[in-house]
Amino acid sequence: MxxxxxxxxxxxxxxxxxxxxxxxxxxxxxxxxxxxxxxxxxxxxxxxxxxxxxxxxxxxxxxxxxxxxxxxxxxxxxxxxxxxxxxxxxxxxxxxxxxxxxxxxxxxxxxxxxxxxxxxxxxxxxxxxxxxxxxxxxxxxxxxxxxxxxxxxxTNHHPFQATSVPEPILERFEDDATTAGIGLELVTDTIRKEEIAALQTQADERQFADPEYRAELGYWIGSGALGASWLAARIGQLAVRHLDLGDREGRKNSTLVTSAPVIAALTATSDDLETQLDVGRVFERLALTATSEGLAVHPMSQILEVDALRADLAALLELEESTPMHLFRLGYADPDTTxxxxxxxxxxxx
Ligand SMILES: Cc1cc2nc3c(=O)[nH]c(=O)nc-3n(C[C@H](O)[C@H](O)[C@H](O)COP(=O)(O)O)c2cc1C
CATH class of the missing domain: 3.40.109.10 (NADH Oxidase)
Structure with missing residues (x-):
């Protein structure tokens, strides 16, 4: 489309x-x-x-x-x-x-x-x-x-190493988010990471089963926006447009979730335009802080793009008043030079 x-x-x-x-x-x-x-x-x-x-x-x-x-x-x-x-x-x-x-x-x-x-x-x-x-x-x-x-x-798309993220850095992230009136949930335990990985798999399956989703992704890949050479980008576009890659993509993405020492969610009590801008500002500050500390960051939006799964994530994080706005992996990884x-x-x- x-x-x-x-x-x-x-x-x-x-x-x-x-x-x-x-x-x-x-x-x-x-x-x-x-x-x-x-x-x-x-x-x-x-x-x-x-x-x-x-x-x-x-x-x-x-x-x-x-x-x-x-x-x-x-x-x-x-x-x-x-x-x-x-x-x-x-x-x-x-x-x-x-x-x-x-x-x-x-x-x-x-x-x-x-x-x-x-x-x-x-x-x-x-x-x-x-x-x-x-x-x-x-x-x-x-x-x-x-x-x-x-x-x-x-953005770093590699699997992350098992090394945990030092507590003072996580506290700084929490302080920056709180100062801006935004919540930050940090998931480090294996059980909840696996639950999030399962949601990720479902999100990939549902999205790739939708031809309109595949066409839109293919369109942006084909535009070269994601950094591939023109020809590779075009081939990528055709593949995404015509194949249902959900199963393969879901398996890859759920491993990425479980490999990360921290899965982070920025949360907010409203979902209006100003809050969305604020969440973006907090995320960028956090991503820059992470970069300056040698940490890798990888947003994973698929769960939030499927309403029912976004609600499942809110329940998993035990959010009562707030809703998840942005989800990403944090950890150490080989540099992504793309x-x-x-x-x-x-x-x-x-
Ligand atoms: C709101 C938002 C959502 C994103 N969602 C995803 C995602 O689901 N998967 C992913 O691999 N990257 C995601 N990204 C990262 C973008 O793909 C990336 O920022 C863009 O390709 C530019 O590359 P760079 O971050 O390396 O400069 C997201 C970024 C933002 C700001």
């Missing part, structure tokens, strides 16, 4: 190799509008579901307006747009961390529901405004480490 306005070939062309910004290039003596534009190079390195990069930015003077590009929504896997807004939240957090690193004060304001539709464009939604001030906020070593991790972070491509900045600025 392709979005109607764009062909596979057009999408294939719009991902380039991943840019590596150099902090030495920050235009410290230039007007603030140029400094703001430079920050976008860091925003776009954020993770996003299927590397869909569903964000747009508009820079004017000391303001960066952040938009969600709903034409890039995974309408089958993510019909409510939760993953889309989480992804935009990840990019927003990169902006905030990078601004601080370059001595800029930052105020983030979420756009209200009434003002966030642009009259001329039904799929572009204004979600937040980042206002910058040249006020040199105090920076800690931890801030610098988070910034450095923006260019280092990768560099997923990014759209050029011209394509994500309006």
């Amino acid at each position: 392709l979005p109607p306005h764009v062909s596979v070939v057009e999408r294939t062309m719009d991902n380039t190799t991943r840019p590596e910004p150099d902090k030495a290039d920050f235009p410290s003596n230039a007007p603030i509008v140029e400094q703001a534009a430079f920050l976008l190079e860091y925003a776009v390195l954020a993770p996003s579901s299927h590397n869909s990069q569903p964000w747009l930015f508009a820079v004017a003077d000391d303001e960066i307006r952040v938009y969600a590009d709903e034409s890039r929504q995974l309408t089958v896997a993510d019909p409510d747009g939760r993953e889309l807004y989480l992804s935009v939240g990840c990019a927003l957090e990169n902006l905030v961390i990078a601004a601080k690193q370059f001595g800029l004060g930052v105020t983030v304001t979420y756009a209200s529901e009434t003002e966030n539709r642009r009259a001329d464009d039904a799929t572009t939604r204004h979600v937040a405004t980042v206002r910058l001030e040249p006020d040199t906020p105090a920076k800690t070593d931890q801030d610098a480490a988070l910034f450095d991790a923006i260019t280092e972070r990768r 560099r997923t491509p990014r759209r050029p900045l011209e394509d994500v600025t309006t």
